Amino acid sequence: MGFTVQDMLDMKLFQKANLLWGKGGIGQEIRGVTIIESPDIVRFISGGEVLLTGLNAFQNCSPEEFRSYIAELAKKKVSALVIKRGRTVDFMEEKMAVIQEYAQKTETPVVEIPFEMPFREILNTIMEHIFSEEVIRLKYFKTTHDNFTALSLSFHSMENGVQRIVDILSKLIGNPVALFDQNLECQATTDTRIREFEIQPDAKEYSLDFYSNYKYRRQEITLEEKPEEKIGQYLVRLNVMYNARMYLVVTETEHPVNGMDFIAVENAVTALKQELFRQSSLADLEKKFQSDIMNNILNGKVHSIQELRRDSSLLGISVDASYRIIAFNLGYGSNQVDLNDTVKYTNILNNAIAIEFPNVKIQNDMDRVIVIQEVDPARKQEEYRHELKEIVMKIQKRVASTKKDLKVRAGVGRMVEGIEHIPSSFKEATDSLMFIDILGDENEDSQSKIMIFSDMGIFKLLCQLSDEKEMMEYVPESLQRLYHYKKQQRQDLILTLKTYLEHNQNLTKTAQDLYIHYKTAAYRIERISQITGIDFDNPNEVLSVRIGLVVCKMMENLKK
The missing domain is CATH 1.10.10.2840 (PucR C-terminal helix-turn-helix domain)
Known part of the structure; x- marks a missing residue:
């Protein structure tokens, strides 16, 4: 007989553990060990494992759903279930009753450990007893791979998927983990101290002792509470959609990162890339959906009040509010740009508008960016004019930081009451944009221009002409x-x-x-x-x- 559940309980590590149920199964041999971070891990269990869980993986399960997971578990014939309680879990008592019933029926030992005992220590210790060093790596790779794959397949990973992956990785390696975008802005972190990040000039390439598809760097940093102490920090670059970069950062605040930890990092990076791809695809789909709705509203293609109410609800705007349309585009000076550059620069303009214009609806329309802005009808035109000029100057500054000869132009339609009148403001905004080089006000930055339709006077009549x-x-x-x-x-x-x-x-x-x-x-x-x-x-x-x-x-x- 190999390493058994009784042998595990006899270890010093389990001195404070409590065998709750299933004493008759303590003689079973242990053939593996797995941490449960998602209910769907049940699919990847082959049998004979010790399962480690804090039950928070089952937080969102109803008692009936939990019972079905345990029924699947019973078919796998695991060696033992090691649990710890401490976090709030919905229907905890009902779920513990299901576990008790399962343990007594199948004679599967259920062991409770103190909340502060780390699972990674148990996992490493059991592996050392049952596997050789090479097999430990392979088994640990499978364990972490299965957990991240199960998380990706889980319905609940649809919410805060990136944060959940980062949380699980942090638990597995026992150190803080954070994810930063290509502008080095924090997207997720497990430690509020690691919300800022920069790549040090002396950051060195770091080679793992196994093959990796990713490039690692190591640098040393200091934390604010211990400025005299240098701690190691590892970063791995992720190439995601549209050539965007992200950085996964592991900081050695608790203990040095070892080879087993890097195996977990490798699987987390793969899971993150899949989740970021999923989120990007959903965002593109949502943007296309919203773009179609906006196009119908702007061009007056909504033919009934019921359809108008439905579309406004999907777009997240009110039917009866007051609105103004602003049409933006870019001037390129004397430079000629091709279609690819036009799309690229229009996207840059879109992003700048989204940052400086909160709570508006934005749509790319060929080489223009159209904004639906809800406005206060009681506000004076002069106040609005002043605010708009300031915002356009900020947008100009952001755009010019990417390419200095780009010039932002904005045509502004009049305020209309009710969403059904938006098409008239849209036409006025586009007409204003057509006149901007002729009549537009040059902003204080001497680059951007604004043309407000209500300022056009007699030239409004010329907008009705289209025949030469x-x-x-x-x-x-x-x-x-x-x-x-x-x-x-x-x-x-x-x-x-x-x-x-x-x-x-x-x-x-x-x-x-x-x-x-x-x-x-x-x-x-x-x-x-x-x-x-x-x-x-x-x-x-x-x-x-x-x-x-x-x-x-x-x-x-x-x-x-």
Whole structure:
């Protein structure tokens, strides 16, 4: 007979243990040992194991569900069940009654140990008694692999899956574990002291004594409560979806990390990659679902009040609230960008908006980002204008930190009451975006621009035009002559005319703005007068020319 349950109970480690039930089975041989961290681990048990559990793995099980797990356990014929109580578990008394019934019926020993006794110590000790060193590694790999696989298969892992994996790993290795994203922001941790992390310049590559698919580094850090003490910290990089990186960090606050611990880390990394992939896929699916709903609302494709209420509920917004639509896009200066870059930069814009604009609904729409913002109808327009300018400047700063020549532009529709009127605000926002290069206010950062539809005045009427012939009716013949003038000189003359009118026919400011000599500016204005016959002393004619310049710019944008 090999190592038995009686031999296990005779160990010094079990001096404070209490055999609750199943004394008749203490002569059974132990052929393995497994920690239960998920109910689905029952699938991976082959029989003859000692099972270690704090019952918190069964926290969310009803007594009936728990009974079915124990029934599956009975079929496996395990050697013993080692439990510890201390955490709050729903229906604890009912579950303990099920365990007692199982133990007495199958003569399976059930042993209770003190709450503070670590399972990892029991697991390592039993393995040393029944396996050789090489087999211990293989068995421990299977044990940790089975636990993380069972967790992935568990229905309950759908909630806080990443945190649960990190928690289990920390229990297995007896040291704090944390997960950081590529910006080194903490995503999950088991120790509040390990919420900040940086890769030290002297961090060295660390080689395991077995083959690994991952690269490890080791560095030394200090904790705030013990600044004089250096402790080891291991980090392993995870490559997840879309080339994003994450870092799993193990800190040696309790004891040095050993080879068995790295086996658990390896399996945790695999489980984390699967969970992060699952979460990313679900997020993409949810985003696509919400995007379709937003598209229907923005474009007025909801045909009944019942459908409107359903869609607003799914989107998480109120039917009767007041809203304003903001359409964002990017200016690229003189640079040309291809489709891939457009998608990339629009996603950067989307992320910046999400950070600076809390509690709004956001949708990517080709090269634009559309925002549905709930607003307070009692708020003054001037307050809103000031706030929006500040937010756009912050978005500009975030975007420019990625690529400095990107320029944020925002077109803003009027406030509407009720979700059914959102399409009109959406049209106004997109119309404002079309006029932004012509009429938009340049923000204080001198890069971003804002155009609020209610500020457009008479130019709102031009938004209704889409046919080039209709538009040409608003361009005076004098200006048409300039647009048909010699191609080589035409652009300089048009730019000079536009700048001259913007500066209220001030030649000095026109020359300064265009970086040309005063006499050059005066000559160009004289030349424009000769070509077009514009009477700059006639306010009505000057107004019609200014409108005509806007219409010509609109036609250029439509052609693009």
